[in-house]
Each structure stands twice: as C-alpha cells, then as structure tokens.
Amino acid sequence: MELPSLGLGTMGIDDPDAIGSAIDLGYRHLDTAQIYDNESVVGDGITASGVDREELVVATKLWIDQLDDVRESTEASLDRLGLDSVELLYIHRPKGEYEPSSTLPAMESLREDGLIDAIGVSNFELPDIDRFEEVLGRPPAANQVEYHPLFQPEDRLEHAREHGYPLVSYSPLSGGEVSSVDAVVEVADRHGIAPEQASLAWLLAKGIHPIPKASSRTHQQSNWAALDVELTKEDVDAIDGVEREHELYPE
Template sequence: MDFPRLGLGTMGIDDPDAVTTAIDLGYRHLDTAQIYDNEAVVGEGIDQAGVDRDDLLVATKLWIDQLDRVRESTVESLDRLGLDSVDLLYVHRPKGAYDPESTLSAMAELRDDGLIDGIAVSNFEIGDLDRFADVLGEPPAANQVEYHPLFQPEDRLEHAREHDYPLVAYSPLSGGEVDTVEPIVEVADRHGITPEQASLAWLLAKGIHPIPKASSREHLEANRAALDVELTDEDVAAIDAVEREHELYPE
C-alpha cells in the first residue's frame, strides 16, 4: 500500500473506540509504541473496526530497554496488538540497549520471517541514519521525528528526500501552541481554516507525514480535513520562516 499522507498518533489514547472511529473516518496509518502502554487498546480498536488488515499500516516501536531482545519483545507487542505482523517496527530511540549491528540484524531476521514488513527508526539523527545504512545496506523504511512549525529539523527532511523514504512527524501541532504563532494564524485566516489545519497542511505540502493525536470525532475529522487544504508557496515559506523555537521532547 502507499504510505498514507496523514496518520493517527495514539500516545495517550486509552479507549479503543477512538481508534475505531479514526478508522471509520478513513485513517489508515496507526502509530503506537511499547512505551505508550496501549498496544492492546490499538489492537482492540482495529478489531472492532473490521477493516481488511491489508488496508492498514500499523506501526509500533521497541523501547530502549528492549533493543537487546528484539524477537521476544516484538512477539509480545504482536500479542498485545492481536496481529500476526506489523507494517513498521521502529527503534524508538538509538539509546539504552541499542547496538546497531545486533539490534538491526535481529530486526532484519524478523522481516525475513514475515513478522514485520519494514524496519523503521525514530528520533535518529544523521549519524545514526548513516550507521543504519552501513549495517543494513539500505535506508530505513521511515524515520519518525518531532517536526512542527516551532521545531524544524531540516537536515532529517533533506536526508529523507535524498534517500527516498518517508519522514513521519510526531507532535505536528507544536503541543497545542500553533494558534499562538502569528504567521500560522495569518495563513489559517487566509484559507478560512484553523491554525492546527494550517500546520498539518504545511507539513503535507512539504511531503512530511504527520501523525497528530486525537481521540474525539470532532478533532479526528478536523485533522483529516487538512488533506483538502492547498497552501501556496508563499504560505509554506511564511511558516518555514517562523523564528520561535520550542522542542517538546529534547534528548
């Protein structure tokens, strides 16, 4: 399947009905992680929705204390999700028990065995990405990073473009601060949309795949509506030039 342009971030979601509602509304990329402690919730939401499994891109992440027991930990995640495989398995951070050779080789074995489809990374910087390529001889299936108008790691975007893999943006709404940023509010007003929709549309225009977290139908629908927004080059440049910076999840 094509990589969905916009997905659902599930950190903090503890109700499977929210996941089911998202799927019913057209979300096809569902992102969870071991550290979120809600893989079972996401799995139940998927089961309730009753859609064809092949129509979903399901991702989870190995936490930093599980990177030396990749197979065992992945099987535990699959059990919680109630799935035979996931489409993306991420190294959540290149920290803790992470050893590029052993961790990535173990993930490659999982891919060979059909338990995962893609080996992905999260919070990787350029040196980490280069080491990934050295070990596996290929780029990651995706790199998921904090990316929003108040934190723009352009080096990761350029690397993703150069090596032709998706860049996935978590916290794409700047932790709820986008409605306080004047250039974003001005873009939103020009298009008759919310600042949150303007932020998502900006990421989409740059070819980034945002995964905003939402649990109510209203917010899920509002985020999806950003897919129909077409920003001008001037709009994109205005948000690119935002001078305020606030990294929500620094190392």
C-alpha cells in the same frame, strides 16, 4: 514504503472507540509504541472496526530497554496488538540497549520471518542513519522525528528526500500549541481554516507525513480535512520562517 499521507498518533489514547472512529473517518496509518502502554487499545480498536487488515499500516516502536531480545519483545507487542505482524517496527530512540551491529540484524530476521514488513527509525540524527545504512545496506523505511512549526529539523527532511524514504512528523500540532503561533494563525485565517489544519497542510505540502494525535472525533475529522487544503508557496514560506523555537522532546 508507501505510507498514507496522514496518520493517527495514539500516545495517550486509552479508548478503542477513538481508534475505531479514526478508521471510520478514513485514517489507515496508526502509530503506537510499547512505551505508550496502549498497544492492546489500538489492537482492540482495529478488531472492532472490522476494517480489512491489508488496508492498514500499523506501526509500533521498540523501547530502549527492549532491544536485548528483539524477537521476544516484538512477539509481546504483536500479542498485545492481537496481530500476526505489523507493517512498520521502529527503534524508538538510538539509546539504551541500541547497538546497530546486533539490533539491526535481529530486526532484519523478524522481517525475513514475516513478523514485520519494514524497519523504521525514530529520533535518529544523520550519523545514526548513516550507520543504519552501513549495517543493512539500505535506508530505513521511515524516520519519525519531532517536526512542527516550532521545531523544524531540516537536515532530517533533506536526508529523507535525498535517500528516498518518508519523514514522519510527530507532534505535528506542536503538542497542541500551534494555535499560538502567529504565522500559522495568519495562514489559517487567509484560508478560513483552523491553525491545526494549517500546520498539517504545511507539513503535507512539504511531503512530510504527519501523525497528529486526536482523541475526539471532532478533532480527528478536522485534521483529516487538512488533506483537502492547498497552501500557496507564500503560505509554506511563512511557516518555514517561524523563528520561535520550542522542542517538546529534547534528548
């Protein structure tokens, strides 16, 4: 699927004005989930913004205890969002009630009925993605995984490149920790930019789609400006080489 290069993560955002501010700045990919308990906030922000619905990619995620009746659960999400359909519906984790042979055909029928445009997966390992491809006969529309300077699951990036689907990076600012990563700070200093911008520019240079969460307009604007930053190969290699590891969301 055609995903905008940079999106907005919304976990923890509880004010529709923050969604409106991001849309106003140019963000067109909004990422929410049932478990964030803010689908109505995201929906209210979209409505108030007045943006053409067709311009947006709205993504939400089915939580692991919401896979028994996928249709009912998705309809409840659409209701909270105040939308007739979403562009991307993810399975949040391959856990709990997730059973590929029943969950995936149920999601496929939502797609056929126009409630969703595409099926994405999140926190999937390679065997989970292989199983997805076996059941639906195609790769997922996107895989959303933790990916940032302190956690770089390269196997997922390679698989996405080889199979031709976008890799979406969550926690692309290491949850706000990138300003304490030496290699990132050095790259940022070389370009006269913030470490957060360096982290996003690094992901963008690798063809990954980051979804930084930012509730303030100042942070949203600064992150958006990362789209204009061009890193050198040496910069990219330097952040690729960070050895300190901190996975924020281990299984």
